[in-house]
Amino acid sequence: MTSPFEQTMLPHLDAAYNLAHWLLRNEQDARDSVQEAYLRAFKAFHGFRGGDGRAWLLTIVRNVCYTHLRRMQRQLPTEPFDENQHGRVNEPAELAVLDRQEIDHARLDAALTALPVDLREVLVLHEIEGLAYKEIAAVVGIPLGTVMSRLSRARLRLNRALLGPAQSEECP
Amino acid sequence: MTCEQIRPLLGSHLDEELDVVHDATVVAHLDTCPHCTRELQALTELRRTLQRSPLRRAAPVDLAAQIRRQLAAEPAAHAGRVVRFPRRWSQAFALAASIALAGAIGFQLGRMRSERIGFTDDATASFVRARATGRLYEVASSSQHTVKPWFAGRVDFSPAVPDLAAQGFPLLGGRVERFGTRPAAALVYGRRQHTIDVYVWRDGPAASEAPVREAGFTLLGWKGEDGLFYVAVSDLAAPELMEFRRQFTGVDASLPQ
Numbered sequence: 001m002t003s004p005f006e007q008t009m010l011p012h013l014d015a016a017y018n019l020a021h022w023l024l025r026n027e028q029d030a031r032d033s034v035q036e037a038y039l040r041a042f043k044a045f046h047g048f049r050g051g052d053g054r055a056w057l058l059t060i061v062r063n064v065c066y067t068h069l070r071r072m073q074r075q076l077p078t079e080p081f082d083e084n085q086h087g088r089v090n091e092p093a094e095l096a097v098l099d100r101q102e103i104d105h106a107r108l109d110a111a112l113t114a115l116p117v118d119l120r121e122v123l124v125l126h127e128i129e130g131l132a133y134k135e136i137a138a139v140v141g142i143p144l145g146t147v148m149s150r151l152s153r154a155r156l157r158l159n160r161a162l163l164g165p166a167q168s169e170e171c172p
Numbered sequence: 173m174t175c176e177q178i179r180p181l182l183g184s185h186l187d188e189e190l191d192v193v194h195d196a197t198v199v200a201h202l203d204t205c206p207h208c209t210r211e212l213q214a215l216t217e218l219r220r221t222l223q224r225s226p227l228r229r230a231a232p233v234d235l236a237a238q239i240r241r242q243l244a245a246e247p248a249a250h251a252g253r254v255v256r257f258p259r260r261w262s263q264a265f266a267l268a269a270s271i272a273l274a275g276a277i278g279f280q281l282g283r284m285r286s287e288r289i290g291f292t293d294d295a296t297a298s299f300v301r302a303r304a305t306g307r308l309y310e311v312a313s314s315s316q317h318t319v320k321p322w323f324a325g326r327v328d329f330s331p332a333v334p335d336l337a338a339q340g341f342p343l344l345g346g347r348v349e350r351f352g353t354r355p356a357a358a359l360v361y362g363r364r365q366h367t368i369d370v371y372v373w374r375d376g377p378a379a380s381e382a383p384v385r386e387a388g389f390t391l392l393g394w395k396g397e398d399g400l401f402y403v404a405v406s407d408l409a410a411p412e413l414m415e416f417r418r419q420f421t422g423v424d425a426s427l428p429q
Contacts, residue, residue: 002304006243010236011303015407017231031235038239042246054388054407105225112227127222130409133189152183159218
């Protein structure tokens with residue numbers, strides 16, 4: 001006999017675990033954080049007004065993970081990116097087409113893992129979890145425009161990381 | 173608009189997140205600009221690369237049970253309830269009356285919404301319940317020749333069960349559901365590490381043919397050529413679910429008919 005909480009929130013377990021994995025980058029920490037998130041969600045469930053349960057739960061998962069990250073001091077979330085100040089100065093303006101490359105999965109995994117956490121999380125939430133921009137904005141707590149710019153930068157960096165030194169071998 | 177202005181919008185265009193006006197502007201620019209078109213192609217290839225890879229991590233198989241055990245041991249076992257008991261009796265009566273009224277209105281609204289949208293609440297509830305209990309399949313098979321005949325004698329209609337494995341939507345199995353008094357067939361398809369439930373029933377009402385978001389899930393309906401009613405439910409986003417419907421029905425609804 002499953003409780004209303006379990007019925008509403010357990011279907012999102014994979015989404016919760018996936019986000020925790022990509023934020024914390026190891027299985028045990030992800031497990032611990034997801035468990036803690038579910039416990040917090042359970043205690044806060046009376047405040048859940050219905051609607052998007054997944055976004056509500058993922059917000060809690062994210063908060064637990066960031067608390068963990070700060071505590072472990074492995075990697076602090078990057079400073080807020082000021083578009084006006086930093087713009088696109090250091091990054092190439094264009095993506096190069098990947099289609100002639102065979103990208104192996106391990107390399108892709110590593111490239112995604114190596115992204116700064118603020119870029120990695122929006123990419124994971126969008127490309128892997130399929131959240132809409134509005135939902136990502138709610139979970140991460142940033143404006144819609146920032147979702148767009150972080151996704152853009154994440155894609156640029158990932159593309160560059162995947163092409164890497166091999167880029168010079170490919171003559172367009 | 174210049175390439176400089178268009179380029180930041182290309183990602184949002186690919187993600188189908190731009191409003192109609194901006195999207196039209198991007199499309200018009202792409203028609204005459206090979207540079208930006210190439211850029212969009214690069215973004216599209218990156219997306220395909222990401223989707224082809226097993227990047228999504230599923231929760232370890234024992235984690236759900238572990239969480240349930242932990243919750244069961246929690247002292248605040250009634251924290252899940254919405255109702256709080258007030259101290260004064262007059263408040264209690266007022267509360268009871270307003271709950272009853274809200275319940276009656278809610279029931280009416282729920283019924284109206286359900287019939288207008290067509291099983292949205294039932295479909296989402298079935299989807300959620302199957303995953304919460306782990307009972308997705310009564311017949312687990314990737315062969316349409318096993319799943320389709322399984323429904324004979326269990327529902328009084330024959331749902332379409334296409335083989336979409338080559339299109340990236342493998343059949344996983346099926347089960348029977350009940351929407352109120354109506355029996356419905358549930359087909360389960362996979363997509364990367366996600367799943368899609370397709371509910372099939374007879375005698376209407378129809379589900380919305382435009383994508384609907386309900387509690388974090390996407391629903392997409394259609395009426396089959398066989399006269400049966402279909403709705404696909406998943407945690408996938410609308411564009412992918414629409415691709416699923418295109419493949420399932422063999423009809424591209426985005427093209428002029």
